[in-house]
Amino acid sequence: MFEQLLNWYTRERRDLPWRRGVDAYGVLVSEIMLQQTRVEVVIPYYQRFMQRFPRVEQLAEASLDEVYEYWAGLGYYRRARNLQAAAQAVVALGGFPTTLEGLRDLPGVGEYTAAAVFSIAFGKPAVALDGNAIRVLSRFFALTGTLTAPRRRDLIARVLPLIPEQQAGDFTQALMELGARLCVPRGARCLVCPLASGCQALAGGLVDSVPAPAPRARREKVDLLALRIRRGDQVLLERREDDPFLAGQWVTPWFADGEGVLDRYVSEFPGTPVRVGQVSHGVTFRDLRIEVWDWETSALDCGPERRWAGPGARLPRLASLVLGL
DNA sequence: CATGCGTGGGA
DNA sequence: TTCCCAAGCAT
Numbered sequence: 001m002f003e004q005l006l007n008w009y010t011r012e013r014r015d016l017p018w019r020r021g022v023d024a025y026g027v028l029v030s031e032i033m034l035q036q037t038r039v040e041v042v043i044p045y046y047q048r049f050m051q052r053f054p055r056v057e058q059l060a061e062a063s064l065d066e067v068y069e070y071w072a073g074l075g076y077y078r079r080a081r082n083l084q085a086a087a088q089a090v091v092a093l094g095g096f097p098t099t100l101e102g103l104r105d106l107p108g109v110g111e112y113t114a115a116a117v118f119s120i121a122f123g124k125p126a127v128a129l130d131g132n133a134i135r136v137l138s139r140f141f142a143l144t145g146t147l148t149a150p151r152r153r154d155l156i157a158r159v160l161p162l163i164p165e166q167q168a169g170d171f172t173q174a175l176m177e178l179g180a181r182l183c184v185p186r187g188a189r190c191l192v193c194p195l196a197s198g199c200q201a202l203a204g205g206l207v208d209s210v211p212a213p214a215p216r217a218r219r220e221k222v223d224l225l226a227l228r229i230r231r232g233d234q235v236l237l238e239r240r241e242d243d244p245f246l247a248g249q250w251v252t253p254w255f256a257d258g259e260g261v262l263d264r265y266v267s268e269f270p271g272t273p274v275r276v277g278q279v280s281h282g283v284t285f286r287d288l289r290i291e292v293w294d295w296e297t298s299a300l301d302c303g304p305e306r307r308w309a310g311p312g313a314r315l316p317r318l319a320s321l322v323l324g325l
Numbered sequence: 326c327a328t329g330c331g332t333g334g335g336a
Numbered sequence: 337t338t339c340c341c342a343a344g345c346a347t
């Protein structure tokens with residue numbers, strides 16, 4: 001059923017560094033780096049990383065600081081720590097686990113990555129469900145509605161027996177490559193898709209509505225915020241955009257007990273049409289904790305799900321700026 | 326099961 | 337400018 005897919009993949013596959021006959025270690029490194037990260041971004045990082053740590057033993061023996069150096073800029077730094085821990089586990093085991101469960105037990109390796117390594121590195125059949133594969137398969141089988149955990153298991157069981165013998169690795173990568181290049185979220189190129197003839201979503205006109213978009217947590221901006229930096233329970237600095245006199249300045253707080261500061265503030269300014277919200281975002285640098293507080297303005301009709309969604313993603317950069325790190 | 330974790334590119 | 341989100345995982 002998926003022969004056309006494999007033919008397409010053989011013909012169209014991109015020449016990527018981790019597709020040049022690398023071992024299980026190379027596959028693992030690439031898969032970890034590729035988690036939530038685009039191929040084009042990963043390529044140079046992968047090459048530098050593999051040049052410095054060509055073998056699993058070298059990664060296992062390296063200092064964590066150096067591993068971080070080579071990871072710097074990639075984001076999701078927990079991956080770097082877990083990857084080295086996984087390398088150490090592999091060395092301790094005397095080699096890579098050869099079962100799906102064994103791979104799954106490595107730190108940083110979840111259902112997807114275990115299946116990917118299992119199939120790509122060892123050529124054994126496994127269904128690696130990443131975002132691409134889920135989209136491709138959901139459309140192919142016209143799976144409407146939310147893909148819950150049990151439905152995912154059903155999907156895996158359904159696809160597993162369809163994996164061509166001796167081509168498990170290619171199958172895994174072909175599914176993802178198709179999702180990345182043709183069966184894209186919007187504007188799928190069905191006219192040139194190798195799976196078009198068997199695609200149930202295409203037949204039913206469901207390509208644009210399947211898979212169901214994940215219910216995204218609704219986030220709204222609020223126009224009042226405070227930023228607080230503390231070490232343990234001690235509040236070091238605070239910045240309050242709502243304060244008529246201190247707006248935009250970094251100040252030491254009135255109350256250094258670390259508790260009740262914002263409640264006390266509101267009681268100091270009883271006319272202020274705000275009520276205290278809660279910490280909406282936080283980041284930790286060594287022993288320093290930076291918190292973003294938000295308010296819910298009483299003037300606006302906002303439900304309890306309302307969340308601050310300002311520059312939260314940029315908080316680490318802001319923090320390093322403020323702290324001189 | 327919902328949430329947080331980084332970054333850069335495109336709509 | 338703003339928002340979305342891309343080869344997920346751990347908690």
